[in-house]
Amino acid sequence: MFEISLHILDILQNSIKAGASLITVRLTLKGNMLTVVIEDNGCGMSKEFVARVCDPFVTTRTTRKVGMGISLFKAGAEASGGSFSIHSREGVGTTVTAVFDISCIDCPPLGDINGTMISQFVCHPEIDFIYSFTTDKGQMEFDTRAVKQVLGDEVSLDTPEVMQWMQESIKEELEQIEANVN
Amino acid sequence: MKSIQELEAIRQRTLNTINMRKDNQNTRVVVGMATCGIAAGARPVLLKFMDEVANRNLSGVTVSQTGCIGFCRLEPIVEVYSPDKEKVTYVKVNPDMVGRIITDHIVNGKVVEEYTIGYYEKNNK
Numbered sequence: 001m002f003e004i005s006l007h008i009l010d011i012l013q014n015s016i017k018a019g020a021s022l023i024t025v026r027l028t029l030k031g032n033m034l035t036v037v038i039e040d041n042g043c044g045m046s047k048e049f050v051a052r053v054c055d056p057f058v059t060t061r062t063t064r065k066v067g068m069g070i071s072l073f074k075a076g077a078e079a080s081g082g083s084f085s086i087h088s089r090e091g092v093g094t095t096v097t098a099v100f101d102i103s104c105i106d107c108p109p110l111g112d113i114n115g116t117m118i119s120q121f122v123c124h125p126e127i128d129f130i131y132s133f134t135t136d137k138g139q140m141e142f143d144t145r146a147v148k149q150v151l152g153d154e155v156s157l158d159t160p161e162v163m164q165w166m167q168e169s170i171k172e173e174l175e176q177i178e179a180n181v182n
Numbered sequence: 183m184k185s186i187q188e189l190e191a192i193r194q195r196t197l198n199t200i201n202m203r204k205d206n207q208n209t210r211v212v213v214g215m216a217t218c219g220i221a222a223g224a225r226p227v228l229l230k231f232m233d234e235v236a237n238r239n240l241s242g243v244t245v246s247q248t249g250c251i252g253f254c255r256l257e258p259i260v261e262v263y264s265p266d267k268e269k270v271t272y273v274k275v276n277p278d279m280v281g282r283i284i285t286d287h288i289v290n291g292k293v294v295e296e297y298t299i300g301y302y303e304k305n306n307k
Contacts, residue, residue, distance in 0.1 A: 123247045
């Protein structure tokens with residue numbers, strides 16, 4: 001993957017497949033270290049499955065025997081001098097944590113993280129998302145439940161105008177905390 | 183944060199048009215977003231479709247995503263489902279191709295042959 005935000009997009013598909021109703025993505029930039037935490041309340045995995053899940057030849061798919069998402073994310077983090085961990089409990093949910101050293105030459109750029117998040121808000125209006133970004137300058141937190149509360153039941157997050165509003169809203173807030181990791 | 187009042191206004195405007203929309207049959211644009219699609223560049227394609235639909239104010243067009251379609255080597259793949267028509271599959275789609283798919287196919291009903299999987303497979307043996 002060329003961008004960290006593409007890895008995040010990929011891992012989010014696992015949370016969605018796991019039937020999550022709330023997914024939280026937290027990015028924290030402290031010095032050169034960027035920590036990405038993706039937490040969901042989906043179906044979770046058994047201990048045995050978690051132990052094997054970083055193996056690219058492990059997947060829940062039945063069409064073929066490879067599943068690259070988690071193994072690529074882990075490889076990306078570790079290649080940049082960072083770290084990776086995954087915790088899961090059946091029936092409770094899964095948390096994936098990856099740390100990247102953004103000063104490392106092998107660290108991919110964060111990329112279009114807003115594009116990653118917005119596309120998921122719009123494609124899965126039935127799922128609640130929290131997207132937060134913390135830098136030395138402060139914290140941005142965007143909770144789609146707050147947007148849904150204003151919109152009510154009849155107007156969905158996939159309404160084009162709502163999408164544009166979310167895009168601009170998040171962009172403005174990120175500028176305020178100087179969240180530029182590209 | 184952009185103002186909540188603005189969001190309220192969007193809600194009102196949308197509610198006013200929502201009843202008209204219900205009668206229209208939907209065209210669905212589906213982008214493959216598994217690991218293979220994402221790595222090949224599906225996200226900018228998906229976002230471009232969303233932006234175009236918003237900017238052209240196209241009602242009755244929904245943009246959504248799916249998992250692996252099964253032709254990883256041809257990703258990014260976009261499927262267009264129009265009412266009463268056969269599904270059309272576009273392959274190796276990039277954001278520059280989205281404008282034509284929207285104007286020719288989705289708005290004017292004319293499939294962009296040279297972007298389709300059939301055309302690609304025939305000319306790249």
